[in-house]
Amino acid sequence: MTHDAVLLDFENAEVRSSDFDSLRPEGWLTGEIINFYWTYLERLEFLTSPSVLFLGTYTAYRIANAETAAVTDSISTQLSEELGPRRHLILIPLNHRSHWSLLVYCRLTRTFYHYDSISKHNRVFAERAAGRFLRVLEPKLKDGFYFKSVHTPQQNNDYDCGVYVLAIAEELARRYVNHFTRKSSANSAGNRGRHATCGFPRESVSISTGTSTISSSSAVPGARALASDLLMPRFGTYSFSGFRSPFTSKPGSSGLLSSEPAVLRGGGGSGSGGGDGGRSREDRLKLESDMMERAGLPRDFWLVTVEDIEYPHCMRRRIRALVLDLQKQKRFLPTRRI
Incomplete structure (x- = not known):
């Protein structure tokens, strides 16, 4: 029997041989690879951006498939510090029936945005799961x-879904951080394309092909982020095939439901599903526009095109090189003496 050796242990995120192999062409990304890359982004790329959180796959699975409100309430209490109000953008990997998609929660707009590289494969699952995530992320919201x-952007095969999740999440995280750090310069920017107009120049959101150098002093305490899933068991031992019944919905004061979403359509959105409070299409578009304006975000901020993200085969190759580079660096890190 082949031993599935640990190739890299990076900030509690393990990459085994089988995980590394999933980065090969036509490989289906494992949850551990997503956790590893989440951890890398949080600890080295977005270390100074506490407003962005990459939620680990195991934590996301526990919440999305919670059977009762008591489960989500317990998770919310356990992780209240990490999931507190300072986290404005939460990136959530969803897996349903062996397909990865990305759920993004923005506190500024109180909206979940769902990105699915196979049309609407995970749409219904994502809508219902969003109600569970709301109970964890916004326990006091009524x-x-x-x-x-x-x-x-749509994949043209049956194995790149996980890569699209990583690429889109990284693009949105960089875009979000760059937008708010460069907002003052955005007001004076000319009409030089969609990204320049939005305040995130093309060069500021391009994917870096280099790797950051780590040192013994750069380690961050494990409690800082959830990408490494707080030393939870390996994700591969859990099944994605089932989905439990949604919680009982309770009407809120605005007419929305606490666990069933109001669907924003138009302007990059999609069709039916969920409640809409009886609003017309024009009302929904105006509501969305008003929310984005109050949040200080441009109207097309959440739109991601093929040109915005890294090609899947390039990203696979880059992450493989990153794993090998970090593995090599860790071999030569000085040992701390106590």
């Missing part, structure tokens, strides 16, 4: 939330 299915 007025419900909004859900928007965003037009997403």
Whole structure:
């Protein structure tokens, strides 16, 4: 029997041989690879951006498949510090029936945005799961939330879904951070394309092909992020095949439901599903526009095109090189003496 050796242990995120192999062409990404890359982004790329959180796959699975409100309430209490109000953008990997998609929660707009590289494969699952995530992320919120299915670059095979999740999440995280750090310069920017107009120049959101150098002093305490899943068991031992019944919905004061979303359609959104409070299409578009304006975000902020993200085969190759580079660096790190 072949031993599935640990190739890299990076900030509690383990990469085994089988995980590394999933980065090969036509490989289906494992949850551990997603956790590893989440951890890398949080600890080295977005270390100074506490407003962005990459939720680990195991934690996301526990919440999305929670059977009762008591489960989500317990998780919310356990992780209250990590999931507190300072986290404005939460990136959530969803897996349903062996397909990865990305759920993004923005506190500024009180909206879940869903990105699915196979049309609407995970749409219903994502809508219902959003109600569970709301109970964890916003335990005191009584007025419900909004859900928007965003037009997403589509894969042309049956194995790149996980890569699209990583690429889109990284693009949105960089875009979000760059937008708010460069907002003052955005006001004076000319009409030089969609990204320049939005305040995130093309060069500021391009994917870095280099790897950051780690040192013994750069380690961050494990409690800082959830990408490494707080030393939870390996994700591969859990099944994605089932989905439990949604919680009982309770109307909020605004007419929205606490566990069933209002769907924002138009402007990059999609069709039916969920409640809409009886609003007309024009009302929904105006509501969305008003929310984005109050949040200080441009109208097309959440739109991600093929040109915005890294090609899947390039990203696979880059992450493989990253694993090998970090593995090599860790071999030569000085040992701390106590």
